[in-house]
Amino acid sequence: MKKENNRIRKEAVALTYGPHGQAPPRVSAKGRGLVAENILDKAKEHNVPVQEDPTLVELLGKLDINAGIPEELFQAVAEVFAFIYRADQEAGNKLGRK
Incomplete structure (x- = not known):
């Protein structure tokens, strides 16, 4: 998020990653504010x-x-996907999934 004129302007980027690393992750959505x-x-x-x-x-x-x-x-995006993988694993463990 960015701060402009004492306001916080939200920014978000969504990434999509194909199976087995066939292609690099790609930007599937991005936007500011309401988007x-x-x-x-x-x-x-x-x-x-x-x-x-x-x-x-x-x-x-x-992009x-x-x-x-x-x-x-x-490297930075790999760290994001590692975070998501860990979060998914933790959520699965809490729900009794493996």
């Missing part, structure tokens, strides 16, 4: 974990929709 809130609401509605990283959002927000992430961001 960002809608992206976050959809994530919550579908139990998609959300990680806040304003610097990464700023960098990914410069076009459906653009693959550049190699320079692979």
